Amino acid sequence: MSAAHEDTSLEFVASNLDILATILPERLLKPQVGIVCGSGLSTLAASFRERVEVPYSSLKGFGISTVHGHKSALAFGLVGPGDGIPVVAMLGRFHAYEGHSLSTVVYPIRVMARLGVKNVIITNAAGSLDPALPVGTSRLIVSIRDHLALPDLTGFNPLLGPAKPQYPRFLPLSAAYSHSLRRTVFFAAHELGLPPSALGEGTYAWVSGPTYESPAEGRFLRAAGASVVGMSTVPEVLAAREEGIEVCVLSLVTNFVVIPDGYRSVREEVDAELSGRPLPPVPQVEVSHEEVLAIGKEKSEVMRSLVEKMIELIGKNA
Ligand SMILES: O=P(O)(O)O[C@H]1O[C@H](CO)[C@@H](O)[C@H]1O
Numbered sequence: 001m002s003a004a005h006e007d008t009s010l011e012f013v014a015s016n017l018d019i020l021a022t023i024l025p026e027r028l029l030k031p032q033v034g035i036v037c038g039s040g041l042s043t044l045a046a047s048f049r050e051r052v053e054v055p056y057s058s059l060k061g062f063g064i065s066t067v068h069g070h071k072s073a074l075a076f077g078l079v080g081p082g083d084g085i086p087v088v089a090m091l092g093r094f095h096a097y098e099g100h101s102l103s104t105v106v107y108p109i110r111v112m113a114r115l116g117v118k119n120v121i122i123t124n125a126a127g128s129l130d131p132a133l134p135v136g137t138s139r140l141i142v143s144i145r146d147h148l149a150l151p152d153l154t155g156f157n158p159l160l161g162p163a164k165p166q167y168p169r170f171l172p173l174s175a176a177y178s179h180s181l182r183r184t185v186f187f188a189a190h191e192l193g194l195p196p197s198a199l200g201e202g203t204y205a206w207v208s209g210p211t212y213e214s215p216a217e218g219r220f221l222r223a224a225g226a227s228v229v230g231m232s233t234v235p236e237v238l239a240a241r242e243e244g245i246e247v248c249v250l251s252l253v254t255n256f257v258v259i260p261d262g263y264r265s266v267r268e269e270v271d272a273e274l275s276g277r278p279l280p281p282v283p284q285v286e287v288s289h290e291e292v293l294a295i296g297k298e299k300s301e302v303m304r305s306l307v308e309k310m311i312e313l314i315g316k317n318a
């Protein structure tokens with residue numbers, strides 16, 4: 001994997017603006033809101049009006065997303081009543097585990113910033129570390145209020161590298177997740193009539209992947225204060241904050257990582273069996289990306305309506 005500071009792509013930002021200016025009509029060229037579509041969530045951009053898709057391959061400095069459930073294109077369009085609000089969505093993102101450098105992972109955020117994006121709604125699929133955050137029917141979306149990023153703390157941070165005059169050297173993260181946008185999430189959910197149980201708040205743990213967590217790792221992250229875990233998002237959040245963009249993160253909880261009573265000693269199990277009082281089986285969880293994508297597909301409508309309502313409210317408050 002390339003070093004985090006191997007950043008050659010920034011020089012291409014300006015030429016991307018020129019390329020986009022030749023493809024997009026004037027009213028789509030200055031998006032106000034950016035969206036990052038998580039695994040299985042590229043349909044978040046399905047109802048953009050006057051939608052124009054621009055493949056990453058026709059732009060400079062972009063990688064190719066290799067993960068199933070991620071498309072390699074930007075979608076531009078309009079959302080909301082009246083003339084609509086111009087928006088841009090990454091239909092697929094880059095993850096460090098694919099072999100992309102962290103500067104490639106965050107590059108589209110830097111392009112969004114140059115296009116004029118002021119607010120970004122970053123979505124992801126994530127595993128639940130909190131047995132009280134059930135997967136599926138209730139509490140299926142978590143509005144992220146904070147993060148726990150072990151890679152950042154241990155030297156794998158997208159902002160590593162020589163200081164650049166246009167960015168702060170030491171970026172504070174105490175208010176990385178916009179309080180105002182977090183309020184907007186709950187107002188949007190209320191306007192849509194979503195039951196309170198559909199939406200929670202929590203802390204996202206970023207891990208590098210591509211392995212899912214062992215039970216002990218899940219318990220460790222839970223004990224450290226995280227509610228959900230995934231392999232993306234935090235690098236994008238850091239770059240967005242460095243660019244001065246307001247950030248909202250929505251996690252779609254697709255699977256359990258930590259389950260209650262998930263551990264039992266085999267000795268206890270065997271002893272119980274030998275004494276003629278076998279114990280009931282321990283519940284097991286084994287996540288797969290197919291399951292993650294299936295939940296994403298099943299729940300993408302509610303996620304899409306929430307994101308669209310948020311954009312509408314952001315537009316009203318602008
Ligand atoms: O975070 P997104 O891109 O939604 O994807 C999540 O789903 C994949 C694992 O199933 C991982 O890439 C994880 O980060």
Ligand SMILES: Nc1nc2[nH]cnc2c(=O)[nH]1
Nearest residue numbers: 125126127229230231292
């Ligand atoms: N790390 C991680 N990423 C996920 N993305 C979706 N589910 C999971 C999970 O359980 N763990």
